[in-house]
Amino acid sequence: MKTAIEHAEQPSIGSGEWTRRDFVRLSGSCAGYLAAGLAAVPLTARRAYGSRVSGQVVAESDFARIEKLGEGVWAVISTPLKNGTTHFETTSNGGIVLGSQGLLHIEGYMSDEGAAWVAEHSERLTGERPTHVVVTHFHGDHCHGLPGAVSSSQFVYSTPTTKALMAAGEEPLLPGQTLNEEANGRIDLGGVTVGITPRKGHTASDITIEVQEHQVVFCGDLVWNEMFPNFVDAIPSHQVRHCEEILGRAGVRYVPGHGAIGDAAELANYLGLLQDLESAGRRAAERGLTPLEATAAYEIPVPLGEFLQFGGDYVERAFVAWNRELIGQD
Numbered sequence: 001m002k003t004a005i006e007h008a009e010q011p012s013i014g015s016g017e018w019t020r021r022d023f024v025r026l027s028g029s030c031a032g033y034l035a036a037g038l039a040a041v042p043l044t045a046r047r048a049y050g051s052r053v054s055g056q057v058v059a060e061s062d063f064a065r066i067e068k069l070g071e072g073v074w075a076v077i078s079t080p081l082k083n084g085t086t087h088f089e090t091t092s093n094g095g096i097v098l099g100s101q102g103l104l105h106i107e108g109y110m111s112d113e114g115a116a117w118v119a120e121h122s123e124r125l126t127g128e129r130p131t132h133v134v135v136t137h138f139h140g141d142h143c144h145g146l147p148g149a150v151s152s153s154q155f156v157y158s159t160p161t162t163k164a165l166m167a168a169g170e171e172p173l174l175p176g177q178t179l180n181e182e183a184n185g186r187i188d189l190g191g192v193t194v195g196i197t198p199r200k201g202h203t204a205s206d207i208t209i210e211v212q213e214h215q216v217v218f219c220g221d222l223v224w225n226e227m228f229p230n231f232v233d234a235i236p237s238h239q240v241r242h243c244e245e246i247l248g249r250a251g252v253r254y255v256p257g258h259g260a261i262g263d264a265a266e267l268a269n270y271l272g273l274l275q276d277l278e279s280a281g282r283r284a285a286e287r288g289l290t291p292l293e294a295t296a297a298y299e300i301p302v303p304l305g306e307f308l309q310f311g312g313d314y315v316e317r318a319f320v321a322w323n324r325e326l327i328g329q330d
């Protein structure tokens with residue numbers, strides 16, 4: 001099978017071994033963000049989270065569904081708040097892309113169980129095991145389940161920064177190839193070419209994955225749909241600039257890191273929120289406001305609509321991130 005990645009660095013092999021650890025290692029990841037303060041979220045909002053379907057549903061469980069977006073392209077949409085209870089098996093969204101010479105999985109999900117569920121349905125749908133698994137960033141809800149998804153004979157691809165951050169967070173390191181975080185890359189799956197764009201902003205290293213033939217972009221956690229994003233590791237100016245570049249294209253379907261699939265119009269408010277937070281963050285820094293003071297003075301503009309928030313401090317986290325970037329203070 002041809003599995004070349006153009007512009008990739010030489011393969012770097014990880015330990016090839018991983019230790020089984022507790023299922024939920026929530027702190028620091030977007031799963032922790034989702035788990036925190038759930039009691040504060042109204043049941044109707046929880047039910048609505050991620051519920052809007054764009055493609056044809058070909059598999060569904062309590063925690064996720066798989067939507068077919070075109071021939072050989074599927075999105076995995078996690079529904080961790082379905083029916084008012086919590087289901088963290090997959091937690092993050094992801095994807096499956098099939099070519100004549102390879103099968104790409106996007107993300108490793110939160111738990112072995114969740115990743116195994118995706119792998120099982122992927123094999124049923126495609127008749128193949130993945131030849132490539134790409135992890136968009138180091139947060140546990142995107143990579144913690146890798147041991148359940150892939151065997152040691154399969155490659156996992158991430159950027160050097162993501163790999164280092166995964167190692168620092170004791171996430172599973174599997175044999176893999178390193179993606180160049182300085183230049184765009186491509187994976188030729190045979191009849192389908194997948195573009196890999198290195199970015200940053202949600203974390204120090206993020207990537208987006210584009211399937212041009214089907215006008216689908218897998219955005220990782222740079223994009224959240226109808227949810228206030230997690231700024232805990234954010235470099236917010238980079239996040240805004242990259243989202244301005246990613247979003248807004250007519251005819252493109254965007255698979256966010258969390259929430260339902262959206263098009264340019266549906267995600268315009270999300271981009272508007274990031275831009276509004278930038279203006280407010282820069283104003284607050286100029287006036288010497290603390291993140292707490294900036295938060296007290298901030299309201300999401302009504303025309304931008306509502307964003308699901310899981311606790312009281314998420315806006316503050318955004319201003320903490322802006323403060324960190326603009327004046328170097330947490």
Ligand SMILES: [Zn+2]
Pocket residue numbers: 029030137139202221
């Ligand atoms: Zn994340």
